Amino acid sequence: MAGWAIAVHGGAGVDPNLPAERQEQAKQLLTRVLNLGIDALRSSGSAIDVVELVVRELESDPFFNSGRGSALTENGTVEMEASIMDGVGRRCGAVSGLTTVKNPVSLARLVMDKSPHSYLAFSGAEKFAKQMGVEMVDNDYFITQDNVEMLKLAKEADSIVFDYRIPTVGYETCGTGVESPFQMNGLPISIYAPETVGCVVVDSQGRCAAATSTGGLLNKRMGRIGDSPLIGAGTYACDICAVSCTGEGEAIIRGTLAREVGAVMEYKGLGLQDAVDFVIKERLDDGKAGLIAVSKTGEVSYGFNCVGMFRGCATQNGFMEVGIWD
Known part of the structure; x- marks a missing residue:
């Protein structure tokens, strides 16, 4: 057994x-949550427990787009989504359309552990949350003044905007050139910079797990669901690897990006980094995205085809890295 490994991301x-x-x-923030996960792994924490722990912490900090600090819908509300997957037996749980659940990833875990289903959404998910006794808060808890102001700008521009830190003039930041504004499903949008959060872990027993959580797109239509809660798209774990994706959800969904990493490892015999590189290059078409991954043998990897990705990773042999740029 090669030992544990962990990676986290705050969006591509x-x-x-x-x-x-x-x-x-x-x-x-990435260093803090990475150290939280490292401490848990050193204390023999299981992969599934560690990914939930780390993503909960990211959801509770308003810096990235998940939980508190989630992007606002066209109605100025928050609709959050999350998923979690245990590579042992490929068990999974996912939730969408949450408006009052403080930690969506933990509700996803309860869907996996305490319900006969894999995915619950909107009023059904909220009802299940109440039955499970999870912490509930008013929708206002999730809303930050930064996002309120950015939604106003998005409505003035009649556009979906990904992130309040991205200027709405000049398209060079998404690598597509000023002449060709970035598009989603063929429709023009503003600068691409979603900030989903995620964590992947392989523990000292070789068990892999993944979790992903997001508020989605600023000024998104009510009811829009992205890749993050979709097993095989934004999140995947099996007996050989675990993957969490971030970026243009529609492109990640079309490419079944997370599952593809495991599939090319399994069927093409690729190693983890080669699998990540292949999937980023061959499965995104014109989409922009990134992902983090670990393998059962203790490898850790990441890849992205956009300007940067907020990420951190560490392994049992002492390697640790936190970065943003290529």
Whole structure:
């Protein structure tokens, strides 16, 4: 057994002009949650427990787009989604359309552990949350003034906007050139920079797990569901690897991105990093995204085809890295 490994992300697609202070805040948060996961793994925590623990912490901090600090819908409300998957037996749980559940990833875990289903959404998910006694808060808890102001700008521009730190003029930040605005499903949108959060872990027993959580797109239509809660798209874990994705949800869904990493390892015999590189290059078409992954043998990997990805990773042999850029 090669030992444990962990990776976290705070989203792919970063404005290259992101102020140094914000970059430092992001790195501090990633380092803090990474160390939280490392401590749990050193204490023999299981992969599934560690991914839930880390993503809960990310949901509770308003810096990234999940839980508190989630992007606002066209109605100025929050609709959150999350999923979790245990590579042992490929058990999974997912939730969408949450408006009052403080930690969506933990409700996803309860769907996996305490319900006969894999996926619950909207009023049904909220009802299940009440039955399970999870912590509930008013929708206002999730809303930040930054996102209120950005929604106003998005409505003025009649556009979906991914992130309040991204300027709405000039398209060079998403790598597509000023002449060709970025598109989603063929429709023009503003600068690409979603900030989903996620965590993947292989524990000292070789068990893999993954969890992903997000508020989705700013100014998204009510009822829009992205890749994060979709098993095989935004999240996947099996007996050989675990993957969490971030980026343009519609492209990740079309490419079944997370499952593809495991599939090319299984059927093409690729190693983890080669599998990640192949999937980023061959399965996104024109979409922009990134992902983090671990293998059962203790490897850790990441890849992205956009300007940057907020990420951190560590292994049992002492390797640790926190970064944003390529």
